[in-house]
Each structure stands twice: as structure tokens, then as C-alpha cells.
Amino acid sequence: IPPDPREVYPQIEVVRLRLTNSCNLRCIHCFVDAGKPLKNELSTKEIFNLIDDLEEMKLFRLTLSGGEPLLRSDFFEIAKHAEKRRIPISIFTNATLINDSVINNFKQLKNLRFIQLSLDGASKDTNDEVRGKGNFDMTMSRIEALHNANIPFSIDVCINRLNYHECDQIIDL
Numbered sequence: 001i002p003p004d005p006r007e008v009y010p011q012i013e014v015v016r017l018r019l020t021n022s023c024n025l026r027c028i029h030c031f032v033d034a035g036k037p038l039k040n041e042l043s044t045k046e047i048f049n050l051i052d053d054l055e056e057m058k059l060f061r062l063t064l065s066g067g068e069p070l071l072r073s074d075f076f077e078i079a080k081h082a083e084k085r086r087i088p089i090s091i092f093t094n095a096t097l098i099n100d101s102v103i104n105n106f107k108q109l110k111n112l113r114f115i116q117l118s119l120d121g122a123s124k125d126t127n128d129e130v131r132g133k134g135n136f137d138m139t140m141s142r143i144e145a146l147h148n149a150n151i152p153f154s155i156d157v158c159i160n161r162l163n164y165h166e167c168d169q170i171i172d173l
Contacts, residue, residue, distance in 0.1 A: 013060040016092070019047070019078065023067040025094050025132055029120070029158050034067035044074045048081050055085040061113060065092035076105050083111040092116040092156070094131070095142040103149045114152040117143060120160070122169030129162055 020041055023034035042050070054062060062082055069075055070093055082089050088111050095117045106112055119139050121127030127136040146153045157163070157170055 012054075012057050014063060015054060015059060015061075016063040016065050017047070017050070018065055018067065019069045019072050019075065021067045022071040023094070024071065024096055025068070025135070029130060029160050037067075044077060047078050051078075051082050051085055051087065055087060059087050061088045061090055063090045063092055063116070068094055068097065070097040070102065076109075079109055079112070083109060087111060088113045090114050090116055092118075094118050094135075095139050096135075098142045098145065100145075103145060103151065106151050107149065112151070114154055115146060116154050116156050117146075118158075119143075119155050119170070119173075120158055121163045122166040122173045126163050126166055130158075130160070 020037050021034050022037045026035065051062070064075070064079065064082075066072075069091060072078070079089055079091075089109070090113050091106075093115060098115075106115065117139060118131070119127060119136075120130040121136065124136040127139070128134065131139075143153065143155075155170075159167065163170070
């Protein structure tokens with residue numbers, strides 16, 4: 001009888017998998033220095049193999065992130081492979097690429113737990129200083145679209161010297 005994977009592997013609850021370093025924003029606080037793809041990014045097959053290995057570990061959740069993970073042309077193939085392996089996923093995105101088509105694809109993912117969106121200010125001025133001009137309005141419209149589609153989401157805020165004074169207003173928002 002093969003051993004129970006929980007006896008062989010330490011229990012890992014959440015893995016954040018950076019699918020790409022590519023990003024269409026240049027946020028001033030980016031901790032991964034995202035922008036252009038790295039030369040050694042994992043192929044689709046390598047990611048599938050990793051997901052297969054994670055299945056054995058009884059993973060609680062896989063977070064697909066980047067850079068901007070939706071820039072990968074194989075993003076939904078990867079998400080569906082995790083679904084085949086019965087691994088719940090969350091998606092950490094800057095929201096810029098969310099449109100009706102992407103929302104429809106999100107709705108097809110039975111293993112999707114929530115979308116994590118970045119918002120770094122309670123006002124246009126503050127958020128756009130961190131993330132770029134027009135980002136606040138765009139993100140707010142994507143939040144509304146996800147809400148209207150009944151897709152669960154969370155807001156991630158990176159508190160910094162430019163927005164710490166808006167913490168209460170961010171929570172209220």
C-alpha cells in the first residue's frame with residue numbers, strides 16, 4: 001500500500017505560482033520587478049507537471065499570479081489543468097485584462113475560489129500615482145463587473161508612503 005501523501009509531504013496549504021514576469025503596468029512598488037517575460041519561464045508542460053505534483057500534496061489552494069498572469073496565452077489551459085487535478089485556484093491580477101470574455105471564462109472554472117485585485121488607493125490621485133494614470137477608474141469598473149457576474153473577489157492593497165493616510169477610506173471603499 002503506498003503511503004498517504006500527507007505522511008510523505010509536509011502539508012502545504014497555498015502555493016503562489018508566478019506564471020510570468022510579463023506585466024502591462026509599471027507600478028512603483030512592484031516587489032517582483034515585473035515587466036518583460038524572463039527567459040527561463042516555465043513552459044505549459046512544466047507547469048502541468050508541477051500542478052500534477054501539487055495534487056499529490058493535497059494542496060488547499062493554488063494562486064496563479066505574475067507579473068500579470070492573464071498575459072499568458074495558455075492561462076485558461078493552466079487553470080483548467082488545475083481543475084482536472086481538483087486543485088482550487090485563486091487568481092492574482094491587476095484587472096486590466098478583465099473583460100466580458102475573460103469573465104465568461106472565469107465562470108467556467110469550477111475550481112475558482114476568488115479573484116484577487118490590486119487597488120492601492122481610495123482615490124484616483126493616490127491609486128494612479130502608484131499604478132498609473134486611469135488605473136483607478138478601470139479597476140473600479142472591473143470590480144463592478146466581477147460583482148455583477150457573482151464572481152468572488154478580494155482587494156489586495158500594498159500599504160506604502162503614498163497611501164497609508166487612506167487606509168480607513170480604502171476599507172470603506
